[in-house]
Amino acid sequence: MFLEAGLLTRRSVRQFEKDKKISKEAIEDILKIAMYAPSGCNRQPWEFVVVDEKKIQDKIMKIHPYCSFLQDASLAIVVCWDKNQELGEGFGVVDSSAATENLLLACHGRGLGACWCAIYPYEDRMKEFQQLLKLPANIVPNALVVVGYPTKTPPQPKDRFKPEKIHYNNW
Ligand SMILES: Cc1cc2nc3c(=O)[nH]c(=O)nc-3n(C[C@H](O)[C@H](O)[C@H](O)COP(=O)(O)O)c2cc1C
Numbered sequence: 001m002f003l004e005a006g007l008l009t010r011r012s013v014r015q016f017e018k019d020k021k022i023s024k025e026a027i028e029d030i031l032k033i034a035m036y037a038p039s040g041c042n043r044q045p046w047e048f049v050v051v052d053e054k055k056i057q058d059k060i061m062k063i064h065p066y067c068s069f070l071q072d073a074s075l076a077i078v079v080c081w082d083k084n085q086e087l088g089e090g091f092g093v094v095d096s097s098a099a100t101e102n103l104l105l106a107c108h109g110r111g112l113g114a115c116w117c118a119i120y121p122y123e124d125r126m127k128e129f130q131q132l133l134k135l136p137a138n139i140v141p142n143a144l145v146v147v148g149y150p151t152k153t154p155p156q157p158k159d160r161f162k163p164e165k166i167h168y169n170n171w
Contacts (some may be wrong), residue, residue, distance in 0.1 A: 007105070009156065010105055011155075012114075012116070012154070013113025013114060013150045013154055014115050014146075015069065015072070015113075015151045015152065016069065016073045016074065016148030017072070017150075017151055018072040019074065020149045021074060022074045022075060022148075026110065026112075027075070029106070030106040030107055030110065030147075031050075031077070033103065033106035034048065034079070034099040034100070034103040034106060035099065035102075036102060037095070037098035037099040039087075039095035040086070040087035040094070041087045043087050043091070044085070045082045045086040045087075045096065046079060046082075046095060046096045047081065047082055047139055048077055048078070048079055049078040049080065049133050049135075050077050051075060051076040051077070052075040057070050057073075057075075060076060060132065060144065063125065063132065064117060064144060066117055067115075067144060067146055069115065069146060070146045072148065073146045073147060073148035074149065075147055075148075076144055076145065077144075077145045078129060078133060078141050078143070078144055079099055079103065079143045079144075079145060080135065080139045080140055080142060081095060081139075081140050082138055082139055083138045083139075084138045092140060092142075093120055093142055096142045097142060100116055100142065100143045100145060103145055104116060107147055111149070112148065112149060113147070113149065113154075114145050114146060115146045116143050117143065117145070117146060119143055119144055120140070120141065120142040120143070126140065129144075
């Protein structure tokens with residue numbers, strides 16, 4: 001159980017080998033890991049839309065202002081939650097965010113690069129993704145995760161450990 005190295009070296013990846021395919025097996029592998037995230041009362045309210053069609057990817061780049069690097073990526077995964085499955089209002093976004101982080105780490109562990117691009121909490125963006133992906137009314141899009149094979153290893157972050165952010169017992 002040596003997860004630390006992966007946790008400390010994961011970075012957002014925005015440069016990809018153009019259009020390199022990811023096998024269905026590998027896609028299901030990373031989604032399996034996403035589905036092992038914790039969730040309120042283990043309700044697992046997440047749903048995933050894998051977008052590997054160029055035509056839909058092009059439309060995504062038109063409605064999302066900060067994901068132009070999807071151009072070269074292999075695919076995008078839209079992580080959603082099901083309002084009918086979440087434990088209560090507010091849990092769906094938290095649970096599907098936990099799944100999104102698992103997904104990023106699963107990619108990193110397999111030599112894939114990924115970047116989380118916000119859909120939630122931008123209401124106009126959420127509506128546009130709802131329409132584009134033909135999501136039923138109870139399915140809410142949270143995050144667009146762009147996935148591909150990195151062209152280079154991103155630089156490692158400066159030390160993010162800030163002891164002043166830790167509070168013991170009270171503020
Ligand atoms: C909720 C959320 C929304 C984000 N939205 C975008 C986005 O729209 N476009 C983008 O390029 N990066 C986006 N990011 C990635 C962040 O910019 C990135 O995680 C941050 O700069 C830290 O860098 P690192 O992921 O390499 O550690 C988002 C990250 C999170 C968690």
